Amino acid sequence: MNKTKSKKINTVLASVLGGFFSIAVWAQPYPNKPISLVVPQAAGGTNDIVARLIAPAYGEALGTSIVVENRPGAGGNIGTQSVARAPKDGYTLLLTINSAQAINPSLYKNPGFDPVNDFVPLYYIGATPYVLVSPPGSPYKTLADVIAAAKKKPGELSYASAGNGTISHLLGAMLNTSAGIEMQHIPYKGVAPAINDVLGGQVPLAFASLPSALNYIKAGKLQAIAISSAKRSSAAPEIPTIAETYPDCVGEVWVATFAPMGVSADIVKKNQQAMDKVMTRADVREKLTAQGLDLNPVPPAKLGSLLKEELAKWAKIVKASGAQLD
Known part of the structure; x- marks a missing residue:
């Protein structure tokens, strides 16, 4: 067999085998990679x-x-x-x-x-609900404390959120409407920096999802004021709901x-x-x-x-x- 003919045969075989290999890879059941x-x-x-x-x-x-x-x-x-x-x-x-x-x-x-x-x-x-939190030693220990302070000085009390338009932002807007108050919204780029500034005392309040705040609450690094669900959370039944005071203020x-x-x-x-x-x-x-x-x-x-x-x-x-x- 001359070299030219042998080369052609090898090329054909490679093509056929490559096709079978491609089909075999394609036919692998899902999932076959991360x-x-x-x-x-x-x-x-x-x-x-x-x-x-x-x-x-x-x-x-x-x-x-x-x-x-x-x-x-x-x-x-x-x-x-x-x-x-x-x-x-x-x-x-x-x-x-x-x-x-x-x-x-x-x-x-x-x-x-x-x-x-x-x-x-x-x-x-x-x-999961959101929880309204304040730093340890804060005068805002209950929802009544927050409402009273906000009514005394409209627009001066602020709360942090995970960003504009997030549930944590809109819950503050809902509470403003429900309670007839005017808290100032301070948006952050995520819940972690919002919590960090509450921990550091740069902002007095924040709405944070319960999973993101619970460890801080259990460690005594944050005070839990109220949660946003219709009923109390089994993970923290001691925290009252906002709905106990304002039934229409619910968001999870x-x-x-x-x-x-x-x-x-x-x-x-x-x-x-x-x-x-x-x-x-x-x-x-x-x-x-x-x-x-x-x-x-x-x-x-x-x-x-x-x-x-x-x-x-x-x-x-x-x-x-x-x-x-x-």
Whole structure:
């Protein structure tokens, strides 16, 4: 056999074998590589805490590793948009909170994503209230103390939030309306810097999610004044609710996972089944409830309906607050 003919045969064989190899790789079952779980806020917030608590068990249930990626910016819009535009292969998922998914579409003129049409709802994990906190030694120990001070000097008492248009911001606006007071809002770029300035005495009050503040409260580094849920939290039943005084002042943060619209039904099902396994594990549930999460389930089929209800609810609150961002 001459060299030219031999070379042609080798080329054909290489092409055939390469094709078989490509088919074999393509045919590998999902998942066959690490999955990126995008958190569209900075480290230290509720969804970041939840993501890092569930990631090991989630990866184990799927048979791969889950890599938590913080992609903060624009109140959660940057990370959320990145998932909406990601490949529809199930290797980029979103773990988010309702402030980004249900409030930002009303708050921003162009958030860069459509919360309903750009995502497939995967799994509702749980909900938690916000807590109004002050530093140790502060004269603001109860909600009555806060209201009395705010009424005495309108516009002088300030509270920190995780950013413009976040639930922690809007809860202050709701309390202003409900109590007939005028507290000044000071937005931060995330809950961690807001808490740090309360700890340092730079700002007298803050609304923070219970998971982000609970360790500080238990350590005596923050005073818990009241929480924003309709009923008291099992993680901290000693903290009264704002609703005990102002029944219409209620707002919680819920945590859920989403995939980019266009992923296959098989990928959706595998992720939902994996999260079912995660959420039945006693060790995971114990860690989540210890952080203040209420784990009452919302079936995956109803997560989309919940999102639409929240979009309508917060649109009214955003409009009433006058908050608007470009």
